[in-house]
Amino acid sequence: MPIKNPMTHAIEEPRRPHPTLSQIASLFIRHANFTMGGGSLTAAAIHQQLVEKRHWVSQDDFTLCFALARLIPGTNLLAFCTGLGWVLQRVPGAITALLAASLPCALMVVALTILFDAWRDNLLFNEALRGAMAGAVALTIKTAWIIARPHARKAECLRLIGIGLAAFTLYVFLKIPAIEVLLLAGLLGVFLPPVKA
Amino acid sequence: MNIFLLYVILLKAAATSFAGLAALPAVHDALITHYHVLTEQQLNEAIVITRSTPGAVGLFIVSVGYFVSRWPGALAGWLAMITPALTIIPILHYAGRRVEHPRVKTVLQSVVIASAALLFAAAIPLGRDALTDPLTMTIATISLALLLMTKIETFWILLGGASVTLIASAIGAINKIS
Known part of the structure; x- marks a missing residue:
């Protein structure tokens, strides 16, 4: 919370503790790898630790990192953790946070992939996998909707339908590669009326 | 496959x-x-695993x-996944709050909408491969309804789907024996 300096009467941000790299690593290992429920739940857990409990990061810096991470391609959560690491300890902090937030869960995924590979000829495993993969198809469709939903507001609905249908047509019927479709969409965005902030 | 090429392909996918x-x-x-490859x-399977x-x-x-x-490929995948995250450092350093410009947001919005449409399109071949009988089609439909209408964790929905096909297979095997 900002405090008033009694000598200058200026409002000043309180001095924040500077965590060590091992403290940063420990926090991101525990709170960015083992939280089930997706990015927003992980962000909530990190907010509780960094802003509310330890006061390592101000609410403003936290919000800025969260907003900027959403503008960065790839895994938003990793960009968010990297940004917070940079706020804490500049480049060494950013690298530490990124490694701590990505390496343990990547190793868990590799371990599970090895198991999947090893059990591929197992009859029971294949039967179970059939059902899980049907669920994964549903998950892919749901994720498409989750991405599109924020743009389904009345004012932007036409834009959603137009760009969505054009991208679908270019990719499915005209066989234009996904990356080129995305670049075309970005180019189109340059000429469209700006989004209301 | 050449690991560097694999890294570039996965990086291109992640960065767009x-x-x-x-x-x-x-x-x-x-x-x-x-x-x-x-x-x-x-x-x-990769989606189920994740x-x-x-x-x-x-x-x-x-x-x-x-x-x-194998392991070199996993390393290439991990590097491709973390590389785009590093771009937040120069953005925080040089641009900060100026990135929230409406024009930048419009370009990003167009890309995001297109990526949603592409993801929907990508579900078609995945569905063709995974939904091979009435049971798996029913599982996919119920899973989609649960994902959209409830807050049940994805993990439990995938586990539920796996249990249904496993039980159905066991019942089928018992019926064959009897």
């Missing part, structure tokens, strides 16, 4: 997507359609990397 699974169409195009089933562990959804490219080239 704005949500975890949004990289899927580009991965599908390159590794299944063009290079034939991954199958539809492996891509589907949703069965904690952590970001974008981790599916680590699993894809492993399927293509």
Whole structure:
């Protein structure tokens, strides 16, 4: 919370503790790898630790990192953790946070992939996998909707339908590669009326 | 497959997507359609694996990397996943709050909408591979309804689907014996 300096009467941000790299690593290992429920739940857990409990990061810096991470391609959560690491300890902090937030869960995924590979000829495993993969198809469709939903507001609905249908047509019927479709969409965005902030 | 090429392909997919699974169409195009080093089933498995562990959804490219080239491939996938995150450092340093410009937001919005449409399109070949009988089609429909209308964790929905096919297979086997 900002405090008033009694000598200058200026409002000043309180001095924040500077965590060590091992403290940063420990926090991101525990709170960015083992939280089930997706990015927003992980962000909530990190907010509780960094802003509310330890006061390592101000609410403003936290919000800025969260907003900027959403503008960065790839895994938003990793960009968010990297940004917070940079706020804490500049480049060494950013690298530490990124490694701590990505390496343990990547190793868990590799371990599970090895198991999947090893059990591929197992009859029971294949039967179970059939059902899980049907669920994964549903998950892919749901994720498409989750991405599109924020743009389904009345004012932007036409834009959603137009760009969505054009991208679908270019990719499915005209066989234009996904990356080129995305670049075309970005180019189109340059000429469209700006989004209301 | 050359590991550097795999890294470049996965990086291109990750760097042109704005949500975890949004990289899927580009991965599908390159590794299944063009290079034939991954199958539809492996891509589907990678999604199941990622949703069965904690952590970001974008981790599916680590699993894809492993399927293509074992440990070196997993390393390429991990590096491709973390590389775009580093771009936040210069942005925070030089641009800060100025990035929230309406024009930048409009360009990003167009890309995000297109990536949603591409992801929906990518579900078609995955569905063709995974939904092979009435049971799996029913599981997919019920799973989609649960995902859209409830807050049940994805992990439990995938586990539920797996249990249903396992039980159905056991009942089928018992019926054959009797």
